[in-house]
Amino acid sequence: MKVDIERLRRIVGNNNASDNVADLYVYSSDASVHQAMPSVVVRPKTIGEVQKIMRYANKNKIPVIPRGAGSSTSGHTVPIDGGIVMDLKRMNCILEIRPKDMLVKVEPGVVDDDLNSALKPYGLFYPPAPASSRIATIGGEIGANASGIRSVKYGATRDYVLGMKVVLANGDLVNLGSNTRVHSAGYQLERLIVGSEGTLGIVVEATMRIVPIPKFRCLAIANFDKLEDAGNAISDIISSGAQPSMLELMDGIGIVAVNKALGLGLQEVGAIILFEADGNVKEAVDYEIQKMKEICEKHNGFDIEMSYDLQERTRIYSGRKKLFASLSRYKEGIICTDLADDMGVPNSKIAETAIKIHEIAKRNNVIMAVYGHCGSGVVHTKIMLDPKKKSQWKDAEHVVEELYDYVHSAGGVTSAEHGIALSKAPSWKKARKDVIPVMKAIKKALDPDNILNPHKLMDAPDNWVTATNLRYQVIS
Amino acid sequence: MRMKPKYLKDWEQEMNICIRCAYCFEGCPVFKELGWESDGARGKAILSYGLLSGEIEPSRYIADKIFQCTYCKDCVERCSASVSIPDILTAARADLVDAGFASDIHKHVIENVKTTGNIFGDTEVISHEMKGEKLLFIGCQYLSRPNKTKKYIKILEKLGTKPDIQKETCCGFPMKALGFEKEFEEHKKKFLELFPNEDEEIIAFCPTCAMFLKEEYELNVKHASQVILDKIPKAELGMKVTWHDPCDLSRGLGIIDEPREILKKLGIEVVEMRHSREQSSCCGGGGGILMSDPSLSDEIAKSRIREAMDTDVDTLITSCPTCEQVLKKAASEISESDGKNIVVRNIEDIIWKGLKKNDEDS
Numbered sequence: 138m139k140v141d142i143e144r145l146r147r148i149v150g151n152n153n154a155s156d157n158v159a160d161l162y163v164y165s166s167d168a169s170v171h172q173a174m175p176s177v178v179v180r181p182k183t184i185g186e187v188q189k190i191m192r193y194a195n196k197n198k199i200p201v202i203p204r205g206a207g208s209s210t211s212g213h214t215v216p217i218d219g220g221i222v223m224d225l226k227r228m229n230c231i232l233e234i235r236p237k238d239m240l241v242k243v244e245p246g247v248v249d250d251d252l253n254s255a256l257k258p259y260g261l262f263y264p265p266a267p268a269s270s271r272i273a274t275i276g277g278e279i280g281a282n283a284s285g286i287r288s289v290k291y292g293a294t295r296d297y298v299l300g301m302k303v304v305l306a307n308g309d310l311v312n313l314g315s316n317t318r319v320h321s322a323g324y325q326l327e328r329l330i331v332g333s334e335g336t337l338g339i340v341v342e343a344t345m346r347i348v349p350i351p352k353f354r355c356l357a358i359a360n361f362d363k364l365e366d367a368g369n370a371i372s373d374i375i376s377s378g379a380q381p382s383m384l385e386l387m388d389g390i391g392i393v394a395v396n397k398a399l400g401l402g403l404q405e406v407g408a409i410i411l412f413e414a415d416g417n418v419k420e421a422v423d424y425e426i427q428k429m430k431e432i433c434e435k436h437n438g439f440d441i442e443m444s445y446d447l448q449e450r451t452r453i454y455s456g457r458k459k460l461f462a463s464l465s466r467y468k469e470g471i472i473c474t475d476l477a478d479d480m481g482v483p484n485s486k487i488a489e490t491a492i493k494i495h496e497i498a499k500r501n502n503v504i505m506a507v508y509g510h511c512g513s514g515v516v517h518t519k520i521m522l523d524p525k526k527k528s529q530w531k532d533a534e535h536v537v538e539e540l541y542d543y544v545h546s547a548g549g550v551t552s553a554e555h556g557i558a559l560s561k562a563p564s565w566k567k568a569r570k571d572v573i574p575v576m577k578a579i580k581k582a583l584d585p586d587n588i589l590n591p592h593k594l595m596d597a598p599d600n601w602v603t604a605t606n607l608r609y610q611v612i613s
Numbered sequence: 614m615r616m617k618p619k620y621l622k623d624w625e626q627e628m629n630i631c632i633r634c635a636y637c638f639e640g641c642p643v644f645k646e647l648g649w650e651s652d653g654a655r656g657k658a659i660l661s662y663g664l665l666s667g668e669i670e671p672s673r674y675i676a677d678k679i680f681q682c683t684y685c686k687d688c689v690e691r692c693s694a695s696v697s698i699p700d701i702l703t704a705a706r707a708d709l710v711d712a713g714f715a716s717d718i719h720k721h722v723i724e725n726v727k728t729t730g731n732i733f734g735d736t737e738v739i740s741h742e743m744k745g746e747k748l749l750f751i752g753c754q755y756l757s758r759p760n761k762t763k764k765y766i767k768i769l770e771k772l773g774t775k776p777d778i779q780k781e782t783c784c785g786f787p788m789k790a791l792g793f794e795k796e797f798e799e800h801k802k803k804f805l806e807l808f809p810n811e812d813e814e815i816i817a818f819c820p821t822c823a824m825f826l827k828e829e830y831e832l833n834v835k836h837a838s839q840v841i842l843d844k845i846p847k848a849e850l851g852m853k854v855t856w857h858d859p860c861d862l863s864r865g866l867g868i869i870d871e872p873r874e875i876l877k878k879l880g881i882e883v884v885e886m887r888h889s890r891e892q893s894s895c896c897g898g899g900g901g902i903l904m905s906d907p908s909l910s911d912e913i914a915k916s917r918i919r920e921a922m923d924t925d926v927d928t929l930i931t932s933c934p935t936c937e938q939v940l941k942k943a944a945s946e947i948s949e950s951d952g953k954n955i956v957v958r959n960i961e962d963i964i965w966k967g968l969k970k971n972d973e974d975s
Contacts, residue, residue, distance in 0.1 A: 155649070159675045162668065163651040163659045168633045180648065207650065208635045227648065271691075272638045398694055462693035465630040472629045524629050609629060610666050 138219040140176040140199055145221070148189045153180040153227070164204070164214075164222045165608075170474050171212035171559050171601075172608035175202065175222040182227045184302065184310060184341045191339065192308035194221055200591050201306075203335040205246065205277030208269050210475035211552075212559035213280065213334050217592040225276050228341065231255050240299060240316060242344050245276025261347045264291035267554070268458055276340050281556040282332030286457075289375075289512035290382040290415075293554065295331040297346045303330055303338035306584040316344060329579070334556050335590040337583050351415035353422045356383065356450040357443035359433040360406045364388050364495070364507070367408035368488025370436035371511045374412065375484045379428050383413035384512025385457050388491065390467060391506045395456040398463035403456055404440065408491075411457055412512075413450075457508070464506050464519050471504065471521045472609075476560050476601070477537045480544045481514045481553030490516050490547065497539045501532045515553040524609035537564065537601075562597030616712045620704035620794065621665040628662045631655070631696045637688035640888065642895040642913045643681050643902075651678050654688035654698045661705040676714035679705050680905055683913065684790060685860040685895035699900075706792030718904045719791045727796060730782035730803075733757050745777035750808070750826065750834070752819035753783050754934040761934070765818055765837065765961045771968055772844040776816065781807060786825040791901050801829075808832065816840055820862035820933045821899070827866065836862060838871045838932055841964060842878075848967040848974070849880040855924045856883050857917065857940065858893035859933035872932055872960060879967035884924040894920060896931075898939040914943035922947075922955055932960040 145154040155161075156177050166172045176199075181187045194201045200220030207214050216222055229246035236259045243252060249270035253262050267273050267285040277283070279301070284293035300314025314320070314327030330337055361367040367386055374384060388408050395401050403409065410433060414425035430441055444450055456463075464473035482490045491507045494516070498505035509517035520536055522529040541551060541564035551557065551565040566573060573595045580587070580595075592598065637654035638644055644653030651660065657679055663669035679702055688698045709715070725734030731753040738756045749769075755762045769776050785804055788797035808815070808830070815834045817823035826834040856876065862868045869890050873883055888894040897903070897913025918940060921929045929944075931937055941957040948954050 157674055158669055159660055159663075159672065159678060160649060160651050162663050163649075163656040166633060166659065168635065178649075206635045206638060207633075224650070269634065269636070272635045459693035462630075462632050462634055462636070462696075465632065465694050470626070472626075473632055475632075608633075610625075 138176045138199065140221060142177055144193060145177060145179050145190065149179050149181050149186050153182070154178070164207070164224070165216070167207040167209045167212065167214045168475065169210050169212040169215065169558070169560055170476065170607050170609070171215040172606045173215050173217045174219065175216040176219045178222045178224055180224045180227050184304065187223070187304045187339055187341050188308045188310060190221065190223065191304050191306060194588055195307050195586060198586050198588060200588050202590050203276065203280070203339050205274030206269070206272045208273055208277065209281065209558060210478055210555050211557060211561055213556060213590070213593065215559065217559070223339065226274065232342065234259060236261060238316060239347055240344055241347055242342060243275050244342060245274060245340050247275050249273050249275065249278065256347060257350070260350050262350050263297065263345060263347050265294045265297060268461065275343055275345070279331050279340050279343060280333065280335050282554070284510070284513065284515070284554040286383045286385060286510055288510060289384050290380060291348070295328055298327050298331050298343060299346055300344040301327050301330060301340050302342040304341055305338045306586065306589050314344065318346070332556065334558055334593055336580060336593055337589065352417045353419050353445060354382070354413060354415040354450065355422050355426045355443055355445050356411065356413040356453050357426060357430060357441055358453050359410045359412070359430070359438035359441045360404050361408045361410070361436070361438055362406055363437070364408040364491050365488045366436040366438070367410050368491045368511070370410060370433045370438060372484050372487050373432045373436065374429050375512055377428065377432060379432070380414065380425050381412050381429060381512050382415040383411060384510070385411040386487070386491070386508055386511040387457055387460065388507040390504065391460050391464065391508045392456070394467040394506065395460055395463045398466035399456065399459060401456045410438065411454065460508055461519070464521060467504065467506070467521055470523055472524050473519045473521050474524070474533065476520050476533055477540045477564070478517055478519060479509070479553050479555040480516045480518070480540070480549050480551065482516055482544060482547055482549035484514055486547045486549065487511050487514070487516070490544070490549070493543050494518050494540065497536055497543070501536045501539070503529065503532050503536055505536070513553070525612050527611050527613060530607070530611065541568070557594050557597070559593065559597050560601050562594060563599050563601060566595065566599070616664055616671045616708055618665045618708045619711065620707040621661060624661070624701045624704050625665060627696050627701060628658055628665070630694050631658050632694070633659065634693070636691050636693060637698065639691055640687035640892060640894065642683055642685060642687070642897060642916070643909065645916065646909060646912045652681065657682060658696070658698050658701055661701050664705060664708065671709055671712050671714060673714065676709045679709060680716065681902060681909065682900045683895045683897060683902055684900035686864040687892070687895065690864050690891050703790060703792065707794040710792035715792065716905050719901060722904060723788055723791065723793045723796055726783045726788060726800065731756060732783060732787055740778050740781045742780060743776065743778040745775035747774050747776055748813055748815045749776035749778050750781060750784070750815050750817045750822055751778070752817065752822035755818045758934060761959065761961060762818070764965050768841065768961060768964050768968065769816070769837070772841060774840060774844070779807065784822045784825045785829070786821055787901070789829065805830065820859045820865065821935070824861040824865035836866060836868055838868060838875060838960065842871045842875050845875055845878050845964065845967070846971050847878050847880070848971040850963070850967055850970060852881045852928060853926050854881055854883060854928040854930050855886055855921050855926050856889070857896065857921065857929055857931040857936060858890060859931055859936050860893070860895055860899060862932060863893055864891060875960065875964065876930065879963065881963070884926050886920045886924055888920065896936040896939050898935040903935065903939060910939060911943060911946070914939040915947055918943045918947055918955060922953055927954065928956045928958060930958050930960055930963055934959065
């Protein structure tokens with residue numbers, strides 16, 4: 138694809154556009170299994186620069202793929218059809234912190250943890266923290282409707298977006314939403330942009346709701362011999378009306394992996410649950426923690442440890458925080474892949490889903506870990522395989538298909554927090570045939586020439602293995 | 614030109630284990646300064662993978678990116694799978710050197726080590742042999758700073774350790790880190806002839822030498838600060854300082870509390886910087902960039918000095934001669950440009966001051 142790099146350099150400056158093969162190769166992948174080379178990478182700094190790039194791209198029908206940290210697990214930022222990768226990390230200013238209005242205005246490249254560091258002196262925080270909050274950008278989180286460990290109490294990104302500035306495919310700038318907590322003035326288009334995976338516009342500024350940091354946080358860990366018991370304990374905690382601010386599951390495979398990778402010395406049991414309560418009244422936090430502890434004990438949970446101390450909480454949580462990458466250390470010769478990684482299932486199905494995942498993995502000769510923000514119904518899995526063996530990718534394909542068939546039959550969803558993009562598109566499209574024409578119509582209205590992150594979501598290919606090159610050297 | 618990777622082959626599985634999560638962006642000093650993903654640890658690992666797979670061909674541009682790393686190991690510290698990016702880069706550098714992409718300045722340094730046994734190529738930079746009880750490894754950086762070395766030796770003597778100084782040669786770290794594998798293998802033999810006994814305890818002054826002696830030669834090495842902590846008497850210097858953790862001391866050897874304890878014993882209050890201990894920020898002096906890309910090194914050092922200035926103390930102390938050198942330069946430049954001042958000192962100066970004060974008080 139021919140892209141006029143000199144034209145782009147005139148817009149963003151010589152040092153902020155590259156067509157060097159080294160840069161293109163680095164920007165050809167993210168944290169997913171996919172890989173495809175862009176034609177050019179640009180790094181705009183201002184809204185005006187983004188508009189000019191979009192006008193040029195739209196006129197010449199060149200794909201534009203917005204990118205934050207490039208930590209997507211499903212291939213959101215992989216430029217399947219070449220074109221311009223727009224790296225938005227230079228737009229990283231926190232524009233306004235308005236404690237009285239309980240909101241912040243940020244550029245899309247602001248990193249989640251940096252935002253929370255800036256909010257801390259005000260006694261405020263931005264809650265939808267994904268495990269990758271130390272590098273994830275707000276723009277990327279909006280694109281994926283990210284959620285995380287505290288979403289069980291505080292919700293996902295969509296729940297915090299009040300308004301945003303968006304550059305459309307034709308370069309026009311629109312102001313969506315408001316500075317108010319609620320509004321009913323027309324379509325809530327700002328909410329439509331959340332989770333749209335860069336297919337409808339480039340978010341260049343976001344107005345986000347923020348909340349007070351609770352005075353007390355107590356985190357506990359409970360061990361279980363059986364994964365099923367841990368899953369049932371989670372379901373009961375939620376249905377009991379308890380108010381966890383974190384409710385996480387990690388299976389035995391995950392425990393072994395973090396012990397191997399990080400030397401954490403966790404008890405190598407069937408599963409663990411992390412549960413947290415927070416609030417401004419210590420007695421209320423104690424009450425919630427006690428209630429959850431009793432439910433865990435009822436389901437054979439043992440050696441339950443809890444702490445209010447920040448250092449101790451960090452220690453307890455560290456295994457879960459670093460689990461994703463650690464899984465590759467579970468066994469020699471395998472690596473951890475993101476294929477079917479963030480199903481959402483009804484609360485009553487947590488234990489059943491966890492057991493089913495292990496069954497499907499065993500039947501298909503791969504190893505799968507089960508973990509996640511199960512209090513919110515988010516079940517993470519990772520498929521561990523030998524990436525050089527073609528047969529293992531075939532096995533993985535069967536696993537993905539079987540797994541999603543089960544999840545959909547159980548009333549669950551394909552993705553609860555990472556989005557669809559490429560890896561999950563075939564299963565999602567199969568399950569949501571009814572909404573695809575509607576989504577295509579919206580896309581056509583906003584991006585008639587289909588230049589914004591094309592071939593993702595409803596337009597993604599039907600086979601994730603052949604959709605792009607796999608980023609591994611598959612030899613047999 | 615298609616490269617024939619020899620050294621990178623051993624790292625293929627580690628590069629596959631890297632899930633490209635980007636957690637290593639967070640503290641990478643080169644990425645923070647330059648901002649392109651190809652400047653960060655993940656980007657360099659991806660480039661290394663591309664060189665191995667043959668998807669990209671070696672070029673000057675790629676070689677520059679691979680050599681723009683300070684080897685601070687912040688990426689390893691933050692990696693959930695403990696993938697050692699510096700080791701992958703060492704292999705990539707070795708393959709690039711084999712393919713003819715060594716820089717002239719790096720070739721010059723390696724030639725210096727080959728001909729004189731030290732990185733400066735100065736035949737006068739030699740160890741003055743001295744019979745004693747504890748074997749001491751001084752290293753190129755301290756040997757080129759004779760006054761500092763004398764002071765450090767006197768400190769050990771005052772604390773009851775009589776150093777045994779032999780003829781020495783460069784530890785070989787620059788050869789290894791800069792990708793001169795063949796030269797390093799030859800040099801390693803020379804080094805082991807001088808230091809053959811892996812059981813004998815060796816005290817090292819330079820954190821990088823100490824780390825390399827331990828990791829590469831599996832020698833029984835202690836950094837001087839560990840020896841000094843055991844014996845240093847209390848003093849009341851009454852200073853308030855910040856401590857810069859040298860990467861090879863903190864992340865490399867896990868020596869984090871010892872220097873702080875020494876300062877505490879000397880009656881010095883340490884105010885921590887935003888990034889400290891295991892997550893300390895790099896000074897910008899390591900990995901060869903001080904030679905091949907001094908302006909980048911300088912910018913990284915200035916960022917560190919600005920962080921030190923945020924603590925509102927007037928003195929920064931460290932225990933690495935390279936850190937001291939680059940941070941001093943950065944502090945001086947910031948003083949000129951911004952009018953803000955911070956004094957950079959090495960720990961041996963402070964320990965010496967403490968011992969003198971202790972003598973006076975008693």
